Amino acid sequence: MQNACPDAPDGAAGICGSNPVGDASASRGSNLPSSAPESCDARSSAGASASCGPDAPGGAPPAHIGPIDPIDSEGEAGHLAYGDALFRKKRRRGHRVVARPALEGPVADSHTHLDMLSDPALALARCTVGRVDFICTVCDPSEDARRTYESLPLWRSEALRRLPDVFAATRRSIERARQEAASDPQALGVEAIPGSDDLSADEAASQRCPCDVAVPRVRVACGVHPHNAHAWSASLEAELLRLLARPETSVLGEAGLDYYYDLSPRDMQREVFRRQVEIARITGLPLMLHLRDAAQTGRHERSAHEDAFNILESTGWPAAGVLIHCCSVGPDELGPWIERGAFAAFGGAITFKNADAIRASCAIVPRGRLLFETDAPYMTPVPFRGQENGPDHIVFTAHRAAAVVGADSGASRARFLSEVHETTLGFEDRGPTSWQLSQGANHA
Incomplete structure (x- = not known):
C-alpha cells in the first residue's frame, strides 16, 4: 500500500494507492407530469482528504455507508454494478457503454437527492472522475432530512476511500470496451453520443491521479415539499x-405547489408555500421552487406557476434569489419569472425528444441565471431512460444545453459552461447569512 501524496493540492484526495482510508472534512421527482416513461414522483463540506496505511486516521468507514442492498446488475441501477465511472445503457442482455461527452470544464449539479441513490458514495466517486465538482442535495424535514446531514460526511469519506479503485476499474473497462467494439460493433461495445469522440473523454478523465482530484463539494437544500404540506x-x-x-x-x-398530484389540499399547499417564502426572507436564504401544473387547467383556474408567482408578489421575493427547479414550462409561462429576476434550472428533460418547449425556455434564460440539475435518481437523460439517474449524468444535460444556446463547441462552450458553473456556485455555495450566524451554528 502506498503512502499519502505529500504534494496533493488543498482539498485533493491526497491518495495514490488502492484502498486508502479517508477522513471527510468538514421524494420526489421532477416537475414534469408522469407521462414521462420513468416515474417522476417516487418519493459539506470542502474537499475531502485522506492518508493511506493501516494507521491512517479515521479507521474503516462504517459498513452501512455503502449500498443498502447489493446492486442488481439487471435492475435500474445495474450500470453501477461495474464499479467504474463509465456510462452504460441497458440492453436486453447486459449493457452497452456510452461515451461521455467531451466538455471543456467542470460541471455542477444544482439539484439531486443523494439519500435516494442506490450507492451515494459510488455516485460521488463517479462525479470525481467525471469532473462534477459541486452538488446540492435536497431533503425534507417532514421525511428524514437528518439522515442526509448525518450521512453526508460518511458518504464523502467512503467515496474518497473507493476512489483509486474506481479510477482503476474505469481504465480496465475502457480497454475492455474498445476490444469488444473492435471485434463486434453490435456487442457490448461503445456508443458515442453526437459530438463525442469515442471514449477519448472517458480516457482523459480516468488517466488522472486520484491525488490530483477532490470529492465534490456538497451543500444542502432543505424545505417542505408541496406533497407534504399536510x-x-x-x-x-x-x-x-x-x-x-x-x-x-x-x-x-x-x-x-404541485397541482398535478394534489397529495396535499391546494389551499394548504399555498399557505405552507407562503410561510416558506416568509422564512426565506427572514433567513436570507435563496428559495428553490417545485412547481407542477395540473394536467388540465380549467378556464377559471390558475396554474401552480400562476399561484406561486402571485404569492411571491404579495409576500415579497426573497432577496437572495428564487430558483425554478426542473423548469417544465414553455417560454410564455417562464417569461414573467425571468422578468422578475428568477433563476431557472434544467434537467434531463432537455434531452427528451418531445421537449421542444423546455429547450425553447432554456434558450431565453439570461446567462447568469441558468443552472443545470439531475433531480437524481429521477429524470435520467437520453439515452439512459428507465435507469437510475445520478449526479454524474449532469454532463449529458450540460452538453445538450450548450447546443440549445448555440455554444456547442470549443471556446464558446467553454465560456458557457464556466458561466453556468459560476452561477451555480454563486447561488448554492454561498457563505452563511446573518441569520445563520446569529443562530450560533459553527459556520467556520
Whole structure:
C-alpha cells in the first residue's frame, strides 16, 4: 500500500494507492407530469482528504455507508454494478457503454437527492472522475432530512476511500470496451453520443491521479415539499429552522405547489408555500421552487406557476434569489419569472425528444441565471431512460444545453459552461447569512 501524496493540492484526495482510508472534512421527482416513461414522483463540506496505511486516521468507514442492498446488475441501477465511472445503457442482455461527452470544464449539479441513490458514495466517486465538482442535495424535514446531514460526511469519506479503485476499474473497462467494439460493433461495445469522440473523454478523465482530484463539494437544500404540506405544524417549522441554521444548508427548498398530484389540499399547499417564502426572507436564504401544473387547467383556474408567482408578489421575493427547479414550462409561462429576476434550472428533460418547449425556455434564460440539475435518481437523460439517474449524468444535460444556446463547441462552450458553473456556485455555495450566524451554528 502506498503512502499519502505529500504534494496533493488543498482539498485533493491526497491518495495514490488502492484502498486508502479517508477522513471527510468538514421524494420526489421532477416537475414534469408522469407521462414521462420513468416515474417522476417516487418519493459539506470542502474537499475531502485522506492518508493511506493501516494507521491512517479515521479507521474503516462504517459498513452501512455503502449500498443498502447489493446492486442488481439487471435492475435500474445495474450500470453501477461495474464499479467504474463509465456510462452504460441497458440492453436486453447486459449493457452497452456510452461515451461521455467531451466538455471543456467542470460541471455542477444544482439539484439531486443523494439519500435516494442506490450507492451515494459510488455516485460521488463517479462525479470525481467525471469532473462534477459541486452538488446540492435536497431533503425534507417532514421525511428524514437528518439522515442526509448525518450521512453526508460518511458518504464523502467512503467515496474518497473507493476512489483509486474506481479510477482503476474505469481504465480496465475502457480497454475492455474498445476490444469488444473492435471485434463486434453490435456487442457490448461503445456508443458515442453526437459530438463525442469515442471514449477519448472517458480516457482523459480516468488517466488522472486520484491525488490530483477532490470529492465534490456538497451543500444542502432543505424545505417542505408541496406533497407534504399536510404535515406542516409548529414543531415541523421549528425543525426546518434548526436545519436551515446548519452550515451545510445554503438553500431553502424544494418548496412550492404541485397541482398535478394534489397529495396535499391546494389551499394548504399555498399557505405552507407562503410561510416558506416568509422564512426565506427572514433567513436570507435563496428559495428553490417545485412547481407542477395540473394536467388540465380549467378556464377559471390558475396554474401552480400562476399561484406561486402571485404569492411571491404579495409576500415579497426573497432577496437572495428564487430558483425554478426542473423548469417544465414553455417560454410564455417562464417569461414573467425571468422578468422578475428568477433563476431557472434544467434537467434531463432537455434531452427528451418531445421537449421542444423546455429547450425553447432554456434558450431565453439570461446567462447568469441558468443552472443545470439531475433531480437524481429521477429524470435520467437520453439515452439512459428507465435507469437510475445520478449526479454524474449532469454532463449529458450540460452538453445538450450548450447546443440549445448555440455554444456547442470549443471556446464558446467553454465560456458557457464556466458561466453556468459560476452561477451555480454563486447561488448554492454561498457563505452563511446573518441569520445563520446569529443562530450560533459553527459556520467556520
